Amino acid sequence: MTRRHKLTLARILIAFALFIVAELIPLPGIWKLCAFLVPYFLVGWDVLWRSLQNIAHGQVFDENFLMSVATIGAMCTGEYAEGVAVMLFYQVGELFQSVAVGKSRKSIAALMDIRPEYANVLRDGESVEVDPEDVEVGEIIVLKPGERIPLDCVVTEGSGSVNTAAITGESVPRDVTVGDALVSGTINMNSVLRARVTNIYADSTVARVLDLVENSSERKARTENFITRFARVYTPAVVFAALALALVPPLALGQPWAKWVHRALVFLVVSCPCALVISVPLSFFGGIGGASKRGVLVKGSNYLETLSKAAAVVFDKTGTLTKGEFHVSAVHPVGMSGEELLALAAKAEKYSTHPVARAIAAAAPAEPEDASDSVEELAGLGVRANIGGRRILAGNSRLMEAEHIAAQGGDGDGTVVHVAVDGTYAGFVVISDQVKEDAAPTVARLHRMGVKAVMLTGDRRASAQAVARELQMDEVLSDLMPQDKVSALESLMEKTSGAVAFVGDGINDAPVLTRADVGLAMGAMGSDAAIEAADMVLMDDRPSRVAEAIAISKRTMRIVYQNIVFALAVKLTILVLGAAGYANMWLAVFADVGVAMIAILNALRAMKVDGVGQ
Amino acid sequence: MKKVFRLKDLDCANCAAKMERSIRKLDGVNDASVNFLTQKMTVDAEESRFEEIMDEVVRLCRKVEPDCVICR
Numbered sequence: 001m002t003r004r005h006k007l008t009l010a011r012i013l014i015a016f017a018l019f020i021v022a023e024l025i026p027l028p029g030i031w032k033l034c035a036f037l038v039p040y041f042l043v044g045w046d047v048l049w050r051s052l053q054n055i056a057h058g059q060v061f062d063e064n065f066l067m068s069v070a071t072i073g074a075m076c077t078g079e080y081a082e083g084v085a086v087m088l089f090y091q092v093g094e095l096f097q098s099v100a101v102g103k104s105r106k107s108i109a110a111l112m113d114i115r116p117e118y119a120n121v122l123r124d125g126e127s128v129e130v131d132p133e134d135v136e137v138g139e140i141i142v143l144k145p146g147e148r149i150p151l152d153c154v155v156t157e158g159s160g161s162v163n164t165a166a167i168t169g170e171s172v173p174r175d176v177t178v179g180d181a182l183v184s185g186t187i188n189m190n191s192v193l194r195a196r197v198t199n200i201y202a203d204s205t206v207a208r209v210l211d212l213v214e215n216s217s218e219r220k221a222r223t224e225n226f227i228t229r230f231a232r233v234y235t236p237a238v239v240f241a242a243l244a245l246a247l248v249p250p251l252a253l254g255q256p257w258a259k260w261v262h263r264a265l266v267f268l269v270v271s272c273p274c275a276l277v278i279s280v281p282l283s284f285f286g287g288i289g290g291a292s293k294r295g296v297l298v299k300g301s302n303y304l305e306t307l308s309k310a311a312a313v314v315f316d317k318t319g320t321l322t323k324g325e326f327h328v329s330a331v332h333p334v335g336m337s338g339e340e341l342l343a344l345a346a347k348a349e350k351y352s353t354h355p356v357a358r359a360i361a362a363a364a365p366a367e368p369e370d371a372s373d374s375v376e377e378l379a380g381l382g383v384r385a386n387i388g389g390r391r392i393l394a395g396n397s398r399l400m401e402a403e404h405i406a407a408q409g410g411d412g413d414g415t416v417v418h419v420a421v422d423g424t425y426a427g428f429v430v431i432s433d434q435v436k437e438d439a440a441p442t443v444a445r446l447h448r449m450g451v452k453a454v455m456l457t458g459d460r461r462a463s464a465q466a467v468a469r470e471l472q473m474d475e476v477l478s479d480l481m482p483q484d485k486v487s488a489l490e491s492l493m494e495k496t497s498g499a500v501a502f503v504g505d506g507i508n509d510a511p512v513l514t515r516a517d518v519g520l521a522m523g524a525m526g527s528d529a530a531i532e533a534a535d536m537v538l539m540d541d542r543p544s545r546v547a548e549a550i551a552i553s554k555r556t557m558r559i560v561y562q563n564i565v566f567a568l569a570v571k572l573t574i575l576v577l578g579a580a581g582y583a584n585m586w587l588a589v590f591a592d593v594g595v596a597m598i599a600i601l602n603a604l605r606a607m608k609v610d611g612v613g614q
Numbered sequence: 615m616k617k618v619f620r621l622k623d624l625d626c627a628n629c630a631a632k633m634e635r636s637i638r639k640l641d642g643v644n645d646a647s648v649n650f651l652t653q654k655m656t657v658d659a660e661e662s663r664f665e666e667i668m669d670e671v672v673r674l675c676r677k678v679e680p681d682c683v684i685c686r
Contacts, residue, residue, distance in 0.1 A: 274627065274628060278650075281651060
């Protein structure tokens with residue numbers, strides 16, 4: 001509670017005591033009113049004052065104004081006690097609400113607070129405490145036990161373990177030693193480490209993550225926008241209904257004024273849309289906060305909403321479902337030795353960053369570079385190289401077809417790289433990848449949630465099908481060039497009635513991430529382009545996070561709908577009862593502040609994600 | 615130019631929405647958002663008149679929610 005809250009609480013308590021006194025002393029007519037006016041003004045002066053201010057500013061339908069009219073109206077119809085009590089009750093509710101929202105706001109914000117406060121930099125042999133933003137690349141920082149790692153860096157001295165939960169959601173500490181990269185935002189657990197900074201603060205993981213999370217509430221979900229629009233219509237509508245209720249029966253049917261004015265006042269009290277306006281964004285905020293605790297960063301509540309409606313999840317194969325760690329598993333030379341073939345392929349692939357190329361380069365002994373060598377990369381096909389005067393082609397069967405070279409074999413598991421030298425076929429190398437341990441359980445979990453799992457890959461049909469069968473995917477789209485991936489996704493989106501999510505690691509698939517209803521980038525430590533293109537970012541590279549994210553989104557939406565239905569149902573009931581004369585103002589105040597309280601407490605559940613959908 | 619301001623004592627979600635709407639209508643403001651949950655306000659406005667526009671924003675906010683303070 002802040003000082004302001006305490007002050008309000010004190011005022012409410014004193015006013016309540018005075019109210020009891022006024023209720024107990026027997027006083028005649030006008031004196032009774034005076035006795036009640038003391039606690040009334042004490043507890044409600046700010047409400048009255050603000051409604052006057054707002055009228056001067058032309059803001060009529062504001063809750064202060066409505067409460068003022070309702071309570072003054074009650075006084076005028078002779079219900080002194082009710083007028084004071086309603087104002088008291090309203091203030092208690094407002095106080096509760098303010099404290100609860102403040103608390104929950106802080107606890108959700110704390111979930112996301114991974115900003116490092118300082119960095120200990122070694123300068124002139126001494127450790128100096130500076131702002132992380134003032135540290136340059138290449139400087140050595142000292143990391144003490146229990147401290148948050150301020151910048152991305154590489155260990156140069158010492159070894160220990162690091163808790164990456166804040167960034168990846170992974171709770172098992174990771175052991176690190178000299179040469180290992182440390183990710184900013186994670187926590188050094190038990191030993192003193194020295195590390196060389198590899199990124200300035202602005203480019204560090206922690207800054208990128210914070211940037212993403214802080215801007216997340218700017219993209220609002222449809223439900224959220226609907227509530228804002230609804231609130232703008234709801235209040236005036238209820239106020240006019242109240243006016244009609246107060247005027248029509250007495251004027252048209254000759255009913256008693258006091259009775260109908262009193263009923264109309266009940267309407268005014270329930271006309272504030274606060275419960276909805278607060279609890280819906282709070283539920284989304286809680287869901288986003290909870291997801292970030294599990295290593296899933298969401299760029300906006302609209303994406304959470306869309307993901308909850310996902311009918312199909314499309315996975316990129318390499319690096320997403322498989323580890324993306326390739327190694328050469330077979331060499332089939334034609335007209336030369338195996339070593340010779342591998343050496344030629346390695347020379348051609350030496351400059352490529354494609355994981356398959358890296359595997360081939362790693363399998364052959366390194367050789368000195370020759371300045372006359374030239375290599376041209378052909379996206380989706382392979383490489384064309386000029387090495388030591390020989391023209392080498394290394395790539396898939398489509399490359400061989402394009403160059404009119406008859407390729408042989410090429411069946412079995414894994415990716416096949418064909419090699420041709422000076423226009424003659426020289427054989428092929430098979431590179432295989434391993435499926436991630438939690439890929440199959442993830443697919444099973446998606447099926448249980450009624451979500452289709454689709455695999456998208458540039459691999460040949462045979463090897464793609466082998467992986468798909470192992471994982472029990474519903475559909476496989478294989479043999480796709482990078483540029484075909486978007487159209488493959490689009491045709492899938494057309495025949496799917498719900499939303500389609502795409503999960504990729506951002507290598508070659510940034511356009512697909514953008515095109516999908518929801519794009520999830522995996523392994524955010526990697527590519528900036530992927531983070532930029534994606535709608536959600538999975539901080540580690542486990543596919544199970546996808547199922548978890550869907551479970552969290554579904555749960556958040558459930559809470560949002562619960563709050564909307566609950567708040568509207570209660571208010572509507574009170575309106576009907578009020579019009580019929582069965583609801584008094586007490587009940588109406590409950591409908592207003594009580595419902596808001598309950599909705600806020602319910603919204604808080606959205607941030608508790610432990611064990612969701614397991 | 616886009617700038618983010620911290621808000622103190624922004625107590626009501628409906629007021630935040632009202633503030634956002636009225637700031638957006640200001641002359642020279644390209645975009646604005648008031649975030650009740652993070653208690654932050656983002657104003658994107660003409661750079662040359664930014665301070666002047668911000669004075670207007672502060673005045674508007676005081677009108678909607680007198681308790682709320684914009685930390686400039």
